[in-house]
Structures are given as C-alpha cells and as structure tokens.
Amino acid sequence: MEPQDNLDLIIRRLIGPVFIVLAIILYNYSGSSLPTIPDPAGVSTADLSTEPMRELLGNPPVSVVNGFERKCMECHQLFESNPITPEKLIQHSNIIMDHGMNKTCYNCHHTKDRNKLVLRGGKTTDFNNVELLCAQCHGTTYRDWQKGMHGKTLGHWDIKQGQPEKLACTQCHDPHSPAFKSMKPLPGPNTLRMGDPKAVKEHYTPDHEVHQPLRTWSKKQSSH
Amino acid sequence: MEDNKPKLVNNESSCNGNPCSCIDAQKKPSRRSFLRQGLAVAGGLAAFTAALKPLSELNPDDIPTAEEFIQKHYKEMSAEEMESALDRIRNDVEKRYQVRPEIADIKPMDGVEFVYALNLSRCIGCRKCVHACVEENNQSRSPEIQYIRVLEMPRGTTDIEQGNHHYDRPKVPSDDHYYMPVQCHQCANPPCVKVCPVEATWQEADGITVIDYDWCIGCRYCEAACPYWARRFNFSEPKVPSEKINKNMSYLSNRPRQKGVMEKCHFCLHRTRQGRMPACLEVCPTGSRKFGNVLDPDSEVSQILKNKRVFVLKEEVGTLPRFFYYFDERYPRNNSEGA
Numbered sequence: 001m002e003p004q005d006n007l008d009l010i011i012r013r014l015i016g017p018v019f020i021v022l023a024i025i026l027y028n029y030s031g032s033s034l035p036t037i038p039d040p041a042g043v044s045t046a047d048l049s050t051e052p053m054r055e056l057l058g059n060p061p062v063s064v065v066n067g068f069e070r071k072c073m074e075c076h077q078l079f080e081s082n083p084i085t086p087e088k089l090i091q092h093s094n095i096i097m098d099h100g101m102n103k104t105c106y107n108c109h110h111t112k113d114r115n116k117l118v119l120r121g122g123k124t125t126d127f128n129n130v131e132l133l134c135a136q137c138h139g140t141t142y143r144d145w146q147k148g149m150h151g152k153t154l155g156h157w158d159i160k161q162g163q164p165e166k167l168a169c170t171q172c173h174d175p176h177s178p179a180f181k182s183m184k185p186l187p188g189p190n191t192l193r194m195g196d197p198k199a200v201k202e203h204y205t206p207d208h209e210v211h212q213p214l215r216t217w218s219k220k221q222s223s224h
Numbered sequence: 225m226e227d228n229k230p231k232l233v234n235n236e237s238s239c240n241g242n243p244c245s246c247i248d249a250q251k252k253p254s255r256r257s258f259l260r261q262g263l264a265v266a267g268g269l270a271a272f273t274a275a276l277k278p279l280s281e282l283n284p285d286d287i288p289t290a291e292e293f294i295q296k297h298y299k300e301m302s303a304e305e306m307e308s309a310l311d312r313i314r315n316d317v318e319k320r321y322q323v324r325p326e327i328a329d330i331k332p333m334d335g336v337e338f339v340y341a342l343n344l345s346r347c348i349g350c351r352k353c354v355h356a357c358v359e360e361n362n363q364s365r366s367p368e369i370q371y372i373r374v375l376e377m378p379r380g381t382t383d384i385e386q387g388n389h390h391y392d393r394p395k396v397p398s399d400d401h402y403y404m405p406v407q408c409h410q411c412a413n414p415p416c417v418k419v420c421p422v423e424a425t426w427q428e429a430d431g432i433t434v435i436d437y438d439w440c441i442g443c444r445y446c447e448a449a450c451p452y453w454a455r456r457f458n459f460s461e462p463k464v465p466s467e468k469i470n471k472n473m474s475y476l477s478n479r480p481r482q483k484g485v486m487e488k489c490h491f492c493l494h495r496t497r498q499g500r501m502p503a504c505l506e507v508c509p510t511g512s513r514k515f516g517n518v519l520d521p522d523s524e525v526s527q528i529l530k531n532k533r534v535f536v537l538k539e540e541v542g543t544l545p546r547f548f549y550y551f552d553e554r555y556p557r558n559n560s561e562g563a
Contacts, residue, residue, distance in 0.1 A: 016260055019267025026274035043355045050356075050506040140553070148524030149532060150552070152511030154501065157523070158333075161499025172511065180510060182395040186351040189389055191368045193457070 043186055050154065052171035059127040060115035072114035081105065098177035108133055108175070134169045145169070285319070286461075286483070297423065298436045298476070309438075310475065317473075317480055321466045327473040330497045332430035338491050338546065339431075339518040339525040340502075341534070342405060345552040346512040349374050349396040349403030353504035353513065357407075360492060360503035361478040362470055364462030371456065371489040372407040372504060384537070407504075408433065408454040408489035409537065409545030416446035416455060425486070431546050432491050434476040442484040451541050455488045491515070518546075 062069050075091075085104045089095055097103050110116040116124040117133045125132045135142035144150035152172065156162030173180070253261070291312055296305060306329050317325045354372045363369040375387030379400055387404065397403060414433050417425055424439035425446055447455040461483045473479045474494035481487050492502035496515070505513040516523035525548075528534065532550040 013260070016264035016267050019264060019271050023267055023270035023274050026271060026277075043358075048352060048356045048359060048507050053509050144531075144552070147527040147531070148514065149528050150511070152508065153514075153524065154506060156499040157496070157501055157516045158336075158499030167511070172509070180346075180348065182348065182397060183350050183509075184394060185349060185391070185396045186355050188351065188392055189354075189368065189370055189373065191370060191456075193459075194370075194373075194389070 047186060052152075052154075052167050054171050054174065056168070056170060057127070061127055076114045081111075083111070095176045098179070099175070102137070130168055130170050130175070134175075292438065295438055297439055299426075306475070313475070313479055317469075320480065321464065321469045323466055323469045323471060325469070325471045325473045325479070327475065327479055328494075329475040330477075330494055332428045332432070333497060335519055336517045337431045337519050338410065338496060339516065339529070340410070340491065340547045341514040341525050341528045341532075342547070342549050343510075343512040343514070343551065344402055344404060344549050346510045347374075347403045347405065348510055349376060349391070349398075349401075350509060352507045352509060353405060356503045356507035357489070359468065360470055360495075362464050362468075362473075362480050363456075363487070364458065364464060364481075365468070366463045367460060369456045369458070369462065369487065371454070371487075372405050373453065375404045375406060376401045377404050382535075404549070406452055406454070406537065407547070408450075408491075409452055409543065409547035410489075410491060412544035412546060413542060415449040415451065415541075415543060419445040419449040421445065428476075430493075430497070432493050433488075434490055434493070435486055435488065436476065437479070437481050437485045437487070440485040442486065444486065446486055451538050451543060452545075455486050457486055458483050 057063055060071060060073075062071055064070070083104075083106060085097065089097075102108075106118070108117055110118050110124060113124070116126060117130065118124055119132060120136055131142060131145065141150050148166070151169075152167045153164050154167065155165035157164065169175070289312075291308070295301075295309055301309065310327050310329065313327055314325060317323060317327075351374050354370050354374060357363070357371050358365070358369070361371070363371070373389045375384060375389055376391040376398070377384070377387045379402055384404070384406075391398075391401075410431050410433055412427075412431065414427055417427055417433060420426075421443060422439060422441055424441065425433060425435045427433045442457070444457055447457055458481055462481055464480065469480070470478060472494060474497075477490045477492065477494045492500075492504075496502055502513075502515055505515050514524045514528060516525040518525055518529065520526060528550055529548065533553075534548045534550045536545045536548055
C-alpha cells in the first residue's frame with residue numbers, strides 16, 4: 001500500500017471515536033454559565049430629585065413656628081432685639097450661625113424692618129433680590145452667577161423653546177451656614193468590566209489610597 | 225471497506241477486467257465497516273446536535289424579524305421608512321416592557337453645537353448624576369450599565385491613573401480629594417467613529433456622537449478606541465424593570481438596547497434637542513454641571529470658555545473634546561477660614 005492509502009485508513013479508523021469525544025466535550029461545555037450578574041444598586045427616587053436643595057420662605061418670609069405660620073414683623077414689631085448676636089439664639093433655635101466672620105444678625109437683616117435686607121450705605125433690598133446682598137462680599141461669585149458660570153440653571157438652555165430657571169443663592173446655600181454640606185454618596189459602579197469593587201476596598205486603608213481602576217484585576221492577582 | 229476509493233477508480237486495472245469480489249464487498253459491507261461507519265455517523269450527528277444546542281436556548285424574540293433585517297442604515301432611511309422603524313420599536317418595547325413609548329427621531333437643531341462644562345471646584349462626588357443618567361436613559365440595571373464614572377482624585381494631581389471610581393465613604397467630599405466625573409466627551413475628532421467598521425456610530429451636526437443600535441455589530445472596536453472609557457457594551461440581555469422605563473425616547477438615544485450592542489452618553493439628545501437640559505445637570509445638587517450652545521456667545525458654556533480656566537482631559541491625544549473641566553479662583557472648599 002502507498003503511504004497515501006495508509007493515512008486514509010488511519011483517518012477512517014479514527015474518525016468515529018474522534019467525533020464521539022468531540023460530541024461529549026461540546027455537549028458538556030456548550031452554553032456554559034455566564035458570570036454572575038451583580039444586583040442593581042438601590043437608589044430611591046428621592047435621591048434623584050431635581051428640586052432645588054432649599055425651599056425659600058417667600059417675600060416677605062413666612063416661617064412655620066410650632067405649627068403656626070408666622071411673619072417676621074408679627075413678633076419683631078413688639079420686641080426689641082439684641083444688636084449683638086448671642087452665642088446661641090433662643091427664638092430662632094433652628095438657625096446655626098456658621099458664616100465665617102459674618103456672625104451678627106444686623107449685618108444682613110434690617111434693624112427695624114425685618115422684611116428687608118440691608119445693603120452697604122444704608123440701602124435696602126427685599127428677599128427676592130437676595131443676590132444683591134450676597135454680592136456685597138462675594139463679588140466675584142456674583143459676577144460668575146450673573147453670567148451662569150456659578151450656580152445652577154434648570155429649565156431650558158434654549159430661550160426660544162422655554163425659559164431658563166436660574167436658582168437664587170439661597171436655593172442652594174443656607175445663608176446662615178453657606179458652605180455646601182457633605183452628603184452620603186450614592187452607590188458606586190457594580191458593573192461588568194468596571195473592575196471588582198471588593199478588590200479595591202481590601203486596599204482601602206489610609207496608608208494606601210492610590211488606586212488604578214484600569215488595573216484592579218491584576219492588582220488583585222498580585223496581592224496573592 | 226478495504227480501500228474502496230482506489231478500487232473504484234482503478235477498477236479494471238486492479239481486477240484485470242474479471243468479475244470482481246470488491247464490487248460485492250461494496251454492496252454488502254462487512255460487519256466491521258458497517259459498525260465503524262455507523263459509529264462515525266452517530267458521532268457526527270451527536271456533535272452536530274451539540275453544536276446546535278445553544279440555538280435551543282435562543283429566545284425567539286431575539287431573532288431579528290424580516291423587517292428589522294432589511295432595515296436600512298440610519299442615514300439612508302426615508303421619512304416613511306423611519307416611521308415604520310419607529311412603529312416596530314414601539315411594538316417591540318411594548319412587548320418587552322408592557323409600556324407604550326413616545327418615540328421620535330429628533331434631528332439636530334440648526335446653528336447649535338453642544339458643549340458641556342464641569343466645575344471641578346464644586347463637584348462633591350455624590351454620584352447623583354450617575355444614577356439620574358441611568359434612570360433617564362433606560363440603562364440596564366442588571367448587569368449595571370452607567371455612562372458616567374466619578375473619579376475620586378488625590379488633590380494636587382490630574383493623573384487619572386490615580387483616580388478611583390469605587391470610593392465608598394459615609395460622607396463626601398473627602399478633605400484630601402477632588403472629584404472628576406468622566407463621561408462621553410463628544411469629541412470633535414472622535415477615534416470611536418474612525419474605527420467603526422460598519423459606520424454604526426457617527427458625529428451629528430450638533431456635535432453629538434450617536435450610535436444606531438440596530439446597525440451596531442458589537443465588535444467593540446470603539447470601546448477600545450475611546451481614551452476616556454466612555455463606551456459600554458451589553459454583554460448580556462439588558463434588564464430594566466417595566467415601571468422604570470422612561471417613555472420619552474428617541475431613535476438615537478435612550479430607546480431600549482438589545483444584547484450585543486454598544487451604548488454611551490449622548491448628551492440626553494432627546495431632551496437637549498428640544499431645548500431642555502440633560503438629566504445629569506438637572507439632578508446635580510451643586511450646580512457643577514453646565515450645558516449649552518457654544519455658538520451662542522451669551523450662553524453659560526460660552527462664558528465659561530471665555531472667562532474661566534478650562535482644560536480638557538487627555539488633550540495630547542488630539543480628540544478635541546466638547547467636554548470641558550473648569551475651576552474657580554477661590555480658597556479650598558473645606559477651609560474654615562476667617563472665624
């Protein structure tokens with residue numbers, strides 16, 4: 001027999017068993033299980049509210065005290081106030097004064113007319129134009145706000161299709177404690193191809209806070 | 225079965241023209257050759273069925289319909305063809321999610337080029353933008369797909385290799401970090417568009433790089449080409465709870481995607497092409513995010529580009545992003561000054 005025939009014979013003899021083995025392998029491995037899919041993060045609709053951070057009290061302001069709506073002048077017409085702000089306010093106990101050097105009431109509020117705010121040079125403004133008061137000290141921020149470089153604008157970017165809604169200073173900042181408050185972050189990525197969050201957390205110590213998100217997997221391997 | 229083939233070819237020469245036993249052998253196969261051939265056939269059939277097994281797990285709804293199959297490229301579709309494609313999508317979405325969407329194909333506006341600006345001095349890393357985006361754009365909840373990635377960066381560097389997107393703190397911001405959200409930068413010179421072999425992704429007149437999810441073949445070249453890691457791939461069937469579906473949809477933006485296609489941020493074009501703000505901007509509690517038309521010199525973004533200190537991420541790779549980072553001239557955020 002020629003070598004060609006010999007090869008032919010070997011193939012003919014082997015082809016059956018090879019097919020069977022292949023079939024067994026394919027049958028066991030086809031459609032093998034996908035990686036486990038992480039559970040979605042729980043985020044409530046309240047977390048994603050687009051409402052401004054603070055609700056304004058109106059002009060003139062109306063606040064709710066012990067379940068009753070109160071206007072400023074209902075009390076302040078009758079009672080004199082201490083021109084020096086005491087360490088702790090007795091009446092307005094909800095107000096926390098943390099506005100840097102600016103910590104006396106009459107820096108901003110009118111001594112007689114509580115529906116007004118005071119500007120430099122004895123001028124007054126009302127609560128609808130609070131930015132004029134803030135601008136007295138925060139000039140550069142006011143300049144930025146006017147041009148939309150500071151602050152938040154809701155509504156429409158295109159005035160042909162709708163009005164922009166520019167938020168006032170006090171819709172984000174508490175005027176008595178204006179620094180933006182820290183908050184709990186919403187859950188981080190738990191996504192395929194974004195790396196394993198646990199692998200990073202294991203290394204999350206104050207001494208070692210530098211992370212390389214692109215290399216999370218290799219880092220995990222090298223730690224073992 | 226003793227070497228049939230050569231004998232058939234050389235029939236006369238090998239048998240010298242005589243009536244030949246090999247022809248009988250061909251008609252009546254020996255027991256051995258019968259078993260061997262039978263075994264081979266059975267094995268072959270088994271292998272064939274095993275190879276076809278994944279087909280049995282296929283959801284009939286995943287098989288493209290004839291209509292879907294002959295659908296033209298987005299740019300070649302006439303208005304009527306687009307309307308019928310939208311009808312098909314309406315029915316598909318209703319079947320999958322029991323929600324009838326309001327879907328349209330919203331075209332770019334004339335004289336508009338969108339630009340995004342983000343104030344790094346203000347961002348506190350709360351990740352509200354990430355999740356508002358997921359809700360707005362019908363991204364898969366399981367596995368999670370998120371277009372925005374917020375990097376927690378050590379102060380004093382812009383080396384994003386040192387950023388961490390898995391930060392988990394009781395409160396943000398941390399005193400020693402700043403936060404840098406990264407999403408699609410809608411580049412003017414987009415590498416993702418260049419590498420797409422089927423032109424399933426392209427840049428529109430208003431600067432938004434879009435994806436036709438019906439045209440994408442899922443090769444993920446664009447994902448590899450993007451220097452900002454902005455593209456996300458649907459490795460498995462995207463899952464969105466029916467009650468979470470956002471009904472306001474557009475063909476090129478937030479209509480539900482299928483398994484095996486790419487997706488990414490599109491500046492909420494179904495909102496922004498109708499004059500509204502993107503969802504990530506509306507939810508931002510700090511006002512760090514700014515969006516608008518850069519061709520309008522009075523727009524917020526134009527003013528920022530003109531007056532603020534602005535930079536783009538990875539300027540050196542030449543992608544010309546339309547997403548700008550800027551910061552304020554001011555004392556550090558957590559400095560309790562002046563008391």
